[in-house]
Amino acid sequence: MLKGKKVILGITGSIAAYKSATIVRLLVKAGAEVKVIMTPAAVGFIAPLTLSTLSKNEVLSALSENETWSNHVMLGRWADVMLLAPLSCNTLSKMAHGTCDNLLMAVYLSATCPVVVAPAMDEDMWLHPSTKANIETIRSYGNKVIPVNNGELASGLIGAGRMAEPEEIIHWLEIFFNQEKDLSGKKVLVSAGPTYEAIDPVRFIGNHSSGKMGIAIAEECFQRGASVTLVLGPTHEKVNGNISITNVTSAQQMYDACLSEFETSDIAIMCAAVADYAPVNPASEKIKKSESPLHIELKNTPDILKTLGQLKKPGQLVAGFALETNNERENALKKLQSKNADMIVLNSLQDAGAGFGHPTNKITIFDKSGKEYRFDTKLKTAIAADIINTLINIAHA
Numbered sequence: 324m325l326k327g328k329k330v331i332l333g334i335t336g337s338i339a340a341y342k343s344a345t346i347v348r349l350l351v352k353a354g355a356e357v358k359v360i361m362t363p364a365a366v367g368f369i370a371p372l373t374l375s376t377l378s379k380n381e382v383l384s385a386l387s388e389n390e391t392w393s394n395h396v397m398l399g400r401w402a403d404v405m406l407l408a409p410l411s412c413n414t415l416s417k418m419a420h421g422t423c424d425n426l427l428m429a430v431y432l433s434a435t436c437p438v439v440v441a442p443a444m445d446e447d448m449w450l451h452p453s454t455k456a457n458i459e460t461i462r463s464y465g466n467k468v469i470p471v472n473n474g475e476l477a478s479g480l481i482g483a484g485r486m487a488e489p490e491e492i493i494h495w496l497e498i499f500f501n502q503e504k505d506l507s508g509k510k511v512l513v514s515a516g517p518t519y520e521a522i523d524p525v526r527f528i529g530n531h532s533s534g535k536m537g538i539a540i541a542e543e544c545f546q547r548g549a550s551v552t553l554v555l556g557p558t559h560e561k562v563n564g565n566i567s568i569t570n571v572t573s574a575q576q577m578y579d580a581c582l583s584e585f586e587t588s589d590i591a592i593m594c595a596a597v598a599d600y601a602p603v604n605p606a607s608e609k610i611k612k613s614e615s616p617l618h619i620e621l622k623n624t625p626d627i628l629k630t631l632g633q634l635k636k637p638g639q640l641v642a643g644f645a646l647e648t649n650n651e652r653e654n655a656l657k658k659l660q661s662k663n664a665d666m667i668v669l670n671s672l673q674d675a676g677a678g679f680g681h682p683t684n685k686i687t688i689f690d691k692s693g694k695e696y697r698f699d700t701k702l703k704t705a706i707a708a709d710i711i712n713t714l715i716n717i718a719h720a
């Protein structure tokens with residue numbers, strides 16, 4: 324299961340770093356390729372020579388060495404997984420706050436692969452509210468945390484905070500890589516984010532969509548083995564995973580990009596908050612302020628979901644969203660029908676913790692057979708899994 328996997332092992336300054344040699348040995352034995360990156364503090368706990376010998380690769384620890392710059396972006400893209408073991412309290416805090424003061428942090432911040440951490444620290448540090456908050460923060464970024472063990476600690480005290488044993492860490496990774504890849508072989512098209520419709524070169528008509536929900540769906544599909552194309556409106560949100568991204572600005576561009584991908588897609592999930600209207604004649608120069616009111620003539624933009632619903636061939640699945648502020652159920656069911664979708668995900672702006680910009684969402688799904696699936700308020704990453712599970716159930720029904 325770990326055969327052929329590319330692993331970056333990040334080692335930080337903790338006494339548990341001596342166990343990293345065993346982690347490298349077990350990973351290599353299982354057939355993985357390992358590249359080790361150490362923080363400057365880790366070098367005091369275990370010799371890089373031990374790790375380079377075991378990993379059969381050069382051990383990296385500085386952003387530049389011998390006048391040569393280490394390409395942290397390519398390292399982060401090379402790996403199938405980045406494992407930080409042991410993860411010290413200090414590096415945990417840096418991960419939570421985006422501090423970039425060494426090579427390991429630079430690779431972490433630019434990594435597109437899943438990141439797994441095995442924390443190690445004394446019990447008082449582990450139980451401190453700031454550590455708990457930092458763990459929750461890195462979890463909310465999508466990082467996975469291998470639970471700590473109870474036992475003898477560096478301080479001589481007995482308690483929680485011991486790093487999971489190397490064998491446990493390897494077992495955890497094996498389970499992680501063996502997760503069901505139920506979308507393997509499938510091509511999924513996802514639209515996400517807002518669209519901006521130009522009024523003139525500096526102004527636009529847009530909306531508050533952050534793209535978080537659609538990005539979480541694209542990442543979930545990728546994790547489950549799909550080949551994913553994400554057509555993404557303007558956003559600053561980061562996308563993890565090997566996902567093909569087409570950046571667009573306007574509804575027309577999003578329409579063109581989605582249509583060119585749809586024919587070869589098995590599943591299309593239209594999550595974007597597409598502007599329904601665009602200025603008929605965007606001005607080529609900045610419109611100057613005047614005393615009289617400004618009238619902008621608007622035209623309808625193409626309805627992407629509706630077009631895909633019309634073009635849909637047997638075997639293709641199309642899902643859409645309905646963002647409603649009133650008559651939610653009725654409006655969602657209308658959209659399901661008028662857009663010929665297989666499934667509509669309703670989120671109501673009436674629900675606390677749902678809608679634009681929130682890390683959480685609360686949804687109800689309707690399918691063509693009239694079934695209704697209700698879900699509690701959850702993180703958008705967990706909602707994404709619910710949506711994909713429901714879509715797969717509908718496909719098999």
Ligand code: CTP
Nearest residue numbers: 593594595597624625626627628643644645646
């Ligand atoms: N949608 C689309 N293209 C558009 C408008 C909407 O693909 N031009 C998709 C959205 O991505 C979403 C679904 O249609 O999956 C519903 O979007 P929503 O804004 O809720 O509904 P509209 O069809 O725009 O209708 P209204 O704004 O009147 O509620």
